[in-house]
Amino acid sequence: MALVVQKYGGTSVGSIERIKAVAKKVISYKKKGYDVVVVLSAMSGQTNYLTSLAKQTNKNPKKRELDMLLSTGEQVTIALLAMAIDDLGYSAISLTGKQANILTDNSHSKARIIKIDNTTIKNHILQGKIVIIAGFQGCDKKGEITTLGRGGSDTSAVAIAASLQASECQIYTDVDGVYTADPRVVKNATKLSVITFEEMLELASLGSKVLQSRSVEFAGKYKVPLRVLSSFEEGQGTLITTEEQQTMEQPLITGIASSKDEAQLTVQGVPDQPGIASKILKPISDADIEVDMIVQSVGEKNTTDFTFTVRTDDYENAKNIISKTAKEIKAHKVYGQNNIVKVSIVGVGMRSHAGIASRAFSALAKEGINILVISTSEIKISVIIEQKYNELAQRTLHNTFELDKTKKQ
């Protein structure tokens, strides 16, 4: 019998009424003949509430204890959903990460799943039960409770779907799918019916916060068809799948994404010698600062200019570190700014079509938008621009590539 894994996020289980609605949706799939495994987040707000209790107790709590605390959030929702399903006459059983045998490493608060021994889950399915598993959590080999980090429930769901070779992993959220752009900014943005894992990855990491990147990566790796859909409205949502399964009429561009969580740092006049990039970046990564875009360009007189972007939270820290480094390597100058935004065009169709970049740049230029940094990959073109042009740039690019004409389904 076909098996689906359904993951419901915090707002979908944010109250008893909503938990009851989830129970009905789960049962509707059971009635259609599917075996259903459900993965849940904590009630919306609960993780923040527990985190605030922890911070009031200890400004820098041990991550092991934080995991002990936070993992209770999902344990509450799985028990309540099991009760709600039971109340409607169907048999359900809730399992903690440990009970579902989700083995992780011991990196508390950002653990990685090593293995899922699905014997217990399968036994319950064979008994006709709807199995409800706590997302976001696992257990290391010593029996310590671990969590996978924020948004980790998506990863739990995909990992469980992969382990059970589910026919689909459905991620229920408060949006009804993935759009060609942020509908709040671009009014004529359209919902995509299908998107590839690679595109979704680029969109996710670029700030379209529908799915956690790690879960998309995981789904791509194990070829688990992933579907994003709304827990509140009916609809087919967006299917995230491998390229081969897509329609013939592949659009050039799939979507436009934008991320404000970007700050730019440039070291000017770096003596051009081997190993200089690592000299600049090593102290940054040693400080656990994530670097996003990296661009090196030719400067004056055997020097280069070295630009990279970091998260806005890390901006001040990164600037201090890089200023020290600049002195050591005898660079001329450091400057940075954090009132910037990264806007990106994503699409696997780009691969086989030249001229996308130039069309994009000229469209932006026509609107008087100055591009500060450019970075490209096979299926993505990103530009850093001033933050005030954010919405204008997104709309301009959306129109240029006629994304409002993307086939709706």
Next chain:
Amino acid sequence: MALVVQKYGGTSVGSIERIKAVAKKVISYKKKGYDVVVVLSAMSGQTNYLTSLAKQTNKNPKKRELDMLLSTGEQVTIALLAMAIDDLGYSAISLTGKQANILTDNSHSKARIIKIDNTTIKNHILQGKIVIIAGFQGCDKKGEITTLGRGGSDTSAVAIAASLQASECQIYTDVDGVYTADPRVVKNATKLSVITFEEMLELASLGSKVLQSRSVEFAGKYKVPLRVLSSFEEGQGTLITTEEQQTMEQPLITGIASSKDEAQLTVQGVPDQPGIASKILKPISDADIEVDMIVQSVGEKNTTDFTFTVRTDDYENAKNIISKTAKEIKAHKVYGQNNIVKVSIVGVGMRSHAGIASRAFSALAKEGINILVISTSEIKISVIIEQKYNELAQRTLHNTFELDKTKKQ
């Protein structure tokens, strides 16, 4: 090194401020050179809150899922206390019931502890850590989470103390010890410095809600010295210990207890034949109704009157059952009342002294209090009286036996 087990109840960990106060108290013992193992309840109100969520979801939730839900309450407090202790520079680790290897049977919501494998606890103690264990919960041999029922944290604490051969098991509550009577009713009630397990058991089961009976039983069985004391005030509290350790000057009476949770049922004119008591009580116990006092007395013409008491919640149900039984056994009549109260005198000193009962009965008679049912044991005399005489009866008996002169410590 001497080891103490300390148990803190819900009000003691009811807020972050209180959890911080508990952290300080725990550390003060650590500083004195003790190894400390702490057992915690959920924050006050949390168990009720979770229960109400469950009831909103399913009027009759599966007990297995209820345990899954309720066990999160203690998991929150143990993590927070570990953080608070850590914040004060001491090393602490929290353990769930499962992690502490508290093996129970599989009777969800009222599980019994079968065994504690204390290896993990001992290892952490050897590393100098303060070990914080979730009370009220355990785990059956299949890895299912179980709870021990309301007040089960006391039982957890005693069981852990017994397993570790602790020098003392300290139960911190919102009262500062065990009194000769309820101080809200009897103004000159005095605090007892020492009391025997047997007396404490009688007092606990009679409605002095300081300690759960099961935990006292457990402590008595394993000879774990138990101390009841306040988490908010300094003081030695009350030590509950074996009789032999008591002072020479044993008072006759230790205390007066009262319980309103009593309803009386009487079957009149029961044909007096062997096995009749079991015929009457079996349907009651089959319906899972707990019977407290049982009194059989001679009635008219080869018949007996059969009286027993049940909890007020079970009164209606028990009355229906007993009315059916009465017809079957051809008894004359059934009557009952639930506006009654049980008042008891407890004291191991009673054993060797005659005349206690008659002194008590005549004192009550002098105040015009009519006794409905009498039941006695070696160390206890209980009377059922009308509820309106409750306070008067307690004060009368307290004065009669001069309990205000019990030695204060």
